[in-house]
Every structure is written in structure tokens, then in C-alpha cells.
Amino acid sequence: MAEKTMVEAVRDAMFEEMKRDERIILMGEDVGQGGVFRASEGFVAEFGEDRCMDTPLAESCIVGAAIGASLNGIIPIAELQFADFSHPAFDQIVSEAARLHYRSDGTWSCPITIRTPYGSGIHGGPYHSQSIEAFYAHVPGLKVICVASPYDAKGLLKSAIRDPNPVIFLEHKKAYRAFRQEVPDEDYTIPIGEAEVKSEGSDITLITYGMMTHHSIKAAETLEQEDGTSVEVIDLRTVSPWDKERVLESVKKTGKALIVYEDNITGGFGAEVAATIAQDAFDFLDGPVTRVASPDVPISPYSSILEEYILPNPEKIAEAIRKLAAY
Amino acid sequence: MTVTREATKTFGLTEKQLVEMQYKMLLARAVSVRQRMLQRMGRGPMTFSGEGHEAVQVGTASALRPGTDWVFAYYRDVAVALTVGMTPRDILRGFFARRDDVSSGGRNMPSHFSHRDLRIVSGSAPICTQVPHAVGAALAAKLRRLDEISVAYFGDGATSTGDWHESMNFAGVHKLPVVFVCEHNNYAISVPWRKQAAIENVAIRAAGYGFPGVTINGNDVLEVYGTMTEAVKRARAGEGPTLIEAKTYRLMPHSSDDDDRRYRTREEVEHWGAKDPLVAYARQLREIGVLDEKSEKDLNDRVNAEVDEATDEVEQEPTPDPASALRHVFVEREGA
Numbered sequence: 036m037a038e039k040t041m042v043e044a045v046r047d048a049m050f051e052e053m054k055r056d057e058r059i060i061l062m063g064e065d066v067g068q069g070g071v072f073r074a075s076e077g078f079v080a081e082f083g084e085d086r087c088m089d090t091p092l093a094e095s096c097i098v099g100a101a102i103g104a105s106l107n108g109i110i111p112i113a114e115l116q117f118a119d120f121s122h123p124a125f126d127q128i129v130s131e132a133a134r135l136h137y138r139s140d141g142t143w144s145c146p147i148t149i150r151t152p153y154g155s156g157i158h159g160g161p162y163h164s165q166s167i168e169a170f171y172a173h174v175p176g177l178k179v180i181c182v183a184s185p186y187d188a189k190g191l192l193k194s195a196i197r198d199p200n201p202v203i204f205l206e207h208k209k210a211y212r213a214f215r216q217e218v219p220d221e222d223y224t225i226p227i228g229e230a231e232v233k234s235e236g237s238d239i240t241l242i243t244y245g246m247m248t249h250h251s252i253k254a255a256e257t258l259e260q261e262d263g264t265s266v267e268v269i270d271l272r273t274v275s276p277w278d279k280e281r282v283l284e285s286v287k288k289t290g291k292a293l294i295v296y297e298d299n300i301t302g303g304f305g306a307e308v309a310a311t312i313a314q315d316a317f318d319f320l321d322g323p324v325t326r327v328a329s330p331d332v333p334i335s336p337y338s339s340i341l342e343e344y345i346l347p348n349p350e351k352i353a354e355a356i357r358k359l360a361a362y
Numbered sequence: 363m364t365v366t367r368e369a370t371k372t373f374g375l376t377e378k379q380l381v382e383m384q385y386k387m388l389l390a391r392a393v394s395v396r397q398r399m400l401q402r403m404g405r406g407p408m409t410f411s412g413e414g415h416e417a418v419q420v421g422t423a424s425a426l427r428p429g430t431d432w433v434f435a436y437y438r439d440v441a442v443a444l445t446v447g448m449t450p451r452d453i454l455r456g457f458f459a460r461r462d463d464v465s466s467g468g469r470n471m472p473s474h475f476s477h478r479d480l481r482i483v484s485g486s487a488p489i490c491t492q493v494p495h496a497v498g499a500a501l502a503a504k505l506r507r508l509d510e511i512s513v514a515y516f517g518d519g520a521t522s523t524g525d526w527h528e529s530m531n532f533a534g535v536h537k538l539p540v541v542f543v544c545e546h547n548n549y550a551i552s553v554p555w556r557k558q559a560a561i562e563n564v565a566i567r568a569a570g571y572g573f574p575g576v577t578i579n580g581n582d583v584l585e586v587y588g589t590m591t592e593a594v595k596r597a598r599a600g601e602g603p604t605l606i607e608a609k610t611y612r613l614m615p616h617s618s619d620d621d622d623r624r625y626r627t628r629e630e631v632e633h634w635g636a637k638d639p640l641v642a643y644a645r646q647l648r649e650i651g652v653l654d655e656k657s658e659k660d661l662n663d664r665v666n667a668e669v670d671e672a673t674d675e676v677e678q679e680p681t682p683d684p685a686s687a688l689r690h691v692f693v694e695r696e697g698a
Contacts, residue, residue, distance in 0.1 A: 060505070085505055086505075090532065091528070091531055091532055091535060093524075093528040093531070093532070095494065095524060095525055095528055096494045096497070096525065096528035096529055096531075096532050098494075099491065099493075099494020099495055099497070099498065099525060099528075099529070100494050100495075100497050100498035100501055100529075100532055101498060102494070102495050102498055103434075103494060103495035103496060103497055103498020103499040103500075103501070103502070103512075104498040104499065104501050104502040104505075105498070105502075106432075106483060106495065106498070106499055106502075107432065107498075107499045107502035107503060107506070107508075107510070108502055108506060109501075109502040109505060109506070111498075123524070126488055126491060126525075127491060127494065127525075130486050130487075130488050130491055131486060131491050131495070134486065135484060136690055136691070136692065136693060137469060137690050137691055138466050138469050138470045138474070138484055138486070139465070139466055139469075139470075139476050139478075139484035140463070140465075140466050140467030140468075140469060140690060141467075141689065141690035141693075141694070142464075142476065142478045142484070143476065143478065143483060143484050144693045146693075175691045176691050176692065178692075199693040199695065200692050200693050
């Protein structure tokens with residue numbers, strides 16, 4: 036088993052799937068040259084320009100053409116260069132991909148995967164930093180995955196490609212090359228909708244996903260060492276569908292819930308998690324359901340001083356854990 | 363009177379095929395009129411009219427191979443749907459939102475045609491979103507080396523959208539087997555063409571995408587058929603897309619909720635009414651001796667009987683099971 040970066044794991048997942056099934060193609064801007072993050076390095080040499088297709092710079096048409104191709108026996112992976120640039124394709128994703136199966140009473144479907152790098156913390160400014168999962172988690176008919184580790188990226192991307200429904204696959208760009216992790220060379224999948232307990236604990240349940248998983252684990256370790264507080268960290272990995280059972284089971288055990296997400300606090304996906312806990316685990320709660328997220332300013336300003344001020348980090352999370360633990 | 367049949371004007375179509383085209387146009391008109399009547403009587407919800415567009419729709423769709431070629435229609439395309447093989451029952455089940463509505467099971471608004479076996483793909487209401495899908499289906503046909511073409515239908519309103527430009531461009535770059543059919547009726551609901559574009563003929567834009575565009579009389583079903591046949595031939599031969607701009611007119615308001623007196627003069631509507639494609643084609647068929655008074659009457663009677671029968675039956679059909687509203691959000695896997 037080799038240690039890989041997340042971008043290598045993403046590449047491996049696509050490469051292996053495209054080797055396995057010739058119906059699968061990758062299409063997007065600059066993918067022929069390997070893509071701006073090098074996720075399709077060497078694909079043209081292996082699969083040719085038809086299966087690793089450079090497209091005109093037009094996100095709506097990338098997604099729309101992928102939808103059309105998927106109706107006619109192709110399984111497209113549409114790469115949008117940055118999540119921030121996915122907005123021109125919003126109509127195709129929400130009106131078309133998400134609703135096609137429903138509005139045709141189950142007769143048509145579109146098995147497409149839309150991959151895009153998302154998230155902040157890389158000094159990317161207001162247009163290379165956005166989190167977009169809440170938009171799409173709100174839409175029935177879409178599955179939404181947020182990955183920030185090599186192992187999850189490979190297993191979940193394979194599941195996304197094989198899923199008969201449209202899947203939004205969000206790759207946290209800060210995690211692309213931040214660290215390496217052992218990734219099996221062989222084929223494996225991770226079920227969509229299954230959370231992972233990163234560390235077991237008994238005092239507080241911390242629910243998170245994406246890059247915030249890493250910050251949360253750090254904060255939990257600090258609290259364990261300094262205060263002896265035992266935090267159960269759950270990485271949702273998939274926000275639609277999300278693993279309510281696992282989360283509720285844990286909250287019923289600990290009696291306290293802290294939700295950490297990178298997006299703006301208002302209407303972020305963590306709000307849905309909070310509402311569900313408040314409704315379905317009310318009798319078990321021993322403190323306020325609490326959120327740590329970014330304030331409601333456009334994410335994120337270019338200056339790293341400004342960006343760091345806004346984003347949640349291990350210190351802010353640790354502080355919130357302390358406050359909640361005091362109840 | 364001796365009748366001269368000019369093969370060049372009838373494109374080698376048999377008498378039967380020539381009459382079939384009139385039959386489809388009459389059928390589409392009758393189904394539309396019936397829906398409007400039912401709506402006024404409070405027996406149906408709302409209607410979208412394609413009346414006036416029948417020649418574009420029947421002329422183009424008659425050049426396709428149903429179930430092989432891909433059809434991405436929009437809400438005025440009732441005559442496209444009927445020509446490719448949907449029935450008045452199929453259309454009316456959508457109108458009445460009946461359980462067995464093949465288009466959507468009562469989920470989509472009326473006139474959003476879909477039929478999997480006929481490869482008429484379900485559409486939505488935002489304008490022009492189906493055009494990239496037509497391009498994608500054509501891309502798949504090209505990648506898989508299938509002898510299939512794709513047709514995107516839209517009105518002049520669609521030509522202002524980003525999706526339209528993006529699709530034309532994509533199809534041009536990849537030389538895809540797709541035909542773009544613009545049913546140019548001069549209005550995007552109430553906005554006249556002169557406020558939509560600074561050019562007279564949208565077909566000239568095709569040059570900017572690297573393929574031919576042609577402007578034709580959309581009220582002449584045979585001219586439409588002839589043009590479409592050429593475009594289909596080009597697509598199938600791997601020569602790439604064609605944009606057909608068929609000039610026509612919407613004889614009725616946009617929908618049953620629209621009052622076109624606010625934006626069109628009655629003189630203008632009457633002017634175009636005199637060019638009604640059904641009347642023009644019937645005259646043409648009489649002139650070449652394919653129809654006479656009796657066969658024309660028989661054809662009309664047949665159409666009316668068919669629509670009467672379909673209305674009576676479909677209105678009595680069951681509505682969807684309420685709880686079925688929760689189904690088909692996602693593909694239900696076998697065994698799940």
C-alpha cells in the first residue's frame with residue numbers, strides 16, 4: 036500500500052474506473068493537459084482526447100452536455116475547475132440533472148458525476164475559496180460528497196461514478212497535497228451516506244466534514260490532553276444523504292452536540308444537522324446545540340491575515356468545545 | 363384537369379406520406395384546440411399553444427427515424443411529439459395529469475413531452491436548457507460511433523440565452539450530428555424579435571460557430587421537410603450541425619393565461635392567420651391531386667373522432683396515487 040496525496044487518489048479513482056468501463060469519460064476545461072490540479076495527468080496518453088475531453092470554457096454547457104451524453108450510454112465525469120465557477124451551471128444542475136428522473140416519473144435518469152475543487156484556506160480570494168455544498172444539499176435528486184482525505188477520495192469517487200444518480204463530488208483543495216495517507220492500490224468503494232467516527236468520545240459529539248475534520252481532530256486532541264474532555268469526532272463525508280442515524284446515536288450517548296463547518300454560518304449545512312438534533316434528540320440534550328462556522332462575509336478575502344481571521348481553526352473549535360463542556 | 367406532380371417539390375414523398383403530414387398537422391391542431399376548449403370549460407388546467415407552428419414541427423420530425431434519433435422538444439412541440447409517435451391520448455394524459463401520463467406521471471406541466479421508447483427526452487421550463495442535452499446526446503452518438511442524430515427544438519426567445527450560444531459553439535467544435543431547429547415566431551411571449559436581437563435572421567449566427575445556417579419559410583411543410591432532410595443527411599454523414607431558422611407565427615397567445623392583445627395588433631394576427639400552414643398545405647395537396655373535397659373531409663372527420671375518443675377516455679382515467687409523489691427522486695436500484 037502506497038502513501039498518496041488526495042489529488043493522486045482522485046486521479047487513481049478516475050484512472051481505474053476509466054480502465055474498467057469504457058463508457059466513462061472525463062470532460063472539462065484543461066483536463067487534456069492534466070487539469071489545473073493535475074488530477075488527469077497522463078489521461079490523454081492513456082485514453083485519448085475523446086475520453087479526456089477539453090471543452091470550451093462554458094460551465095453550463097459542460098454540465099448540460101454531460102447530462103445529454105449520459106442519456107445516450109456515456110458515463111461522464113464533468114470537471115468544473117473551481118466550485119466558485121460552478122454557478123453558471125446551477126440551472127443545469129438544479130433544474131435538469133436533479134429533476135430529470137423525478138419529472139419523467141422515473142423513466143429518464145442521468146448518471147453523471149460533477150467533480151470540483153472547493154474550500155478555502157489557500158489564499159484563494161473570494162472566487163477560489165467558496166463552499167457550495169449547502170446549495171446542492173438543499174436540492175432533492177442530487178447526492179453531495181465532501182472529501183478531504185486521500186482514502187475517502189478514492190473510495191467515494193468510485194462510488195460516485197458508479198452511482199446511477201447525479202453526484203456533486205467536492206474535493207477540498209487545501210487537502211489536495213497537504214498530507215499523504217495510505218491508499219490501497221486495489222479497488223474499493225465507500226458507501227455514499229456513511230459517516231466515519233474519527234475518534235470515540237463520551238462528553239461531546241463533534242459533527243463536521245471536509246477540511247474542518249482535520250481542525251476538529253486537532254482541537255479534540257488538545258481538549259483531551261489539557262482538560263480531559265472526551266470528544267467524539269464524526270466526519271460526515273457525505274452531506275446528502277447524510278448519516279443521521281450515526282449522528283443521533285452519538286448525541287444520545289454524549290448529550291452534547293457541536294457542529295463545525297467552513298461555510299458561512301447562516302443556512303450552512305450544519306444548520307440542518309443542528310435542526311435535526313434539536314428535533315430528534317431533544318430529550319437527551321444537556322447543553323445548547325452549538326455551531327462553529329465562518330461569519331457571514333464572502334469567503335474568503337485574499338489577504339491571509341483577513342482569511343485566517345474568518346475561518347474556523349483548531350483554537351476557535353477548542354474554545355467552543357470548552358464552552359459547551361461547561362454545561 | 364391534368365395534374366403535374368413535380369418530384370422536386372415533393373421530395374420523393376409518396377402520396378401516403380404527403381397525406382400523413384397533413385394528418386399530423388390537423389391532429390396537432392385539433393389536440394391543441396381541444397385543450398384550450400377544455401381549459402375554458404374549467405375541465406383542465408392551462409395550455410400552451412403551438413398553433414401556427416405545425417408545418418415546422420411536422421416537416422422536421424417527418425425526416426427523423428423514431429426511436430433512433432433523439433428529440434429534445436420544447437413546450438410548443440405537440441406536432442413534433444405526434445409525428446414521432448406519441449398519441450393524442452399520451453398528450454391528453456399529460457394535460458389532465460393522469461396516472462398513466464407517459465411524459466411525467468402527472469409531475470410536469472402539460473406540453474412537456476417525454477417518451478423514452480421514442481427518444482423524446484423530458485424537458486423543463488427554463489428556456490433553452492434542453493439544447494445542451496441535445497448536443498450531449500449527439501456527442502455520445504459520435505463517441506460510440508452510432509448512426510443516430512439529435513434534434514434540438516426551440517423558439518426565437520431561446521436564442522438570447524447563454525445555453526444557446528454555448529451549445530452551438532460546442533457542437534461546432536466537435537462537428538456533432540445535431541440539427542438545431544428554431545421555430546421563429548417573432549415573439550418571446552410578448553417581446554418582439556426587434557427587441558431580442560439586432561439582426562433580422564438568427565441563422566446568420568451559425569457562421570460564427572462554423573456550420574451552415576439557413577432561413578426558410580416555416581409555414582411551408584414541404585420546404586421545411588426538404589431542408590430538414592438535407593440537414594439530417596449532413597449530420598449522419600459526419601459533416602456536423604445545421605441551424606434551421608423556420609419563420610412562422612404563433613396564432614394564439616403564449617398560454618391560456620396570456621392576453622396577446624396587449625402586445626400584437628389584430629391586423630398582424632389576421633395577416634398571419636391567412637398564411638395558416640394547414641390551409642396552405644391542403645391547398646397544395648388539392649393542386650397536385652393528392653387530396654380532394656371528400657378525402658379532405660374524411661381526414662378531418664378521422665382527426666376529430668380520434669381526439670373526441672381520446673378526450674372521453676382519458677378524462678375518465680385514474681389520477682396518480684398521492685403517495686407516489688414521494689417516488690423517483692433517486693433511481694431506485696433493483697432489489698432496493
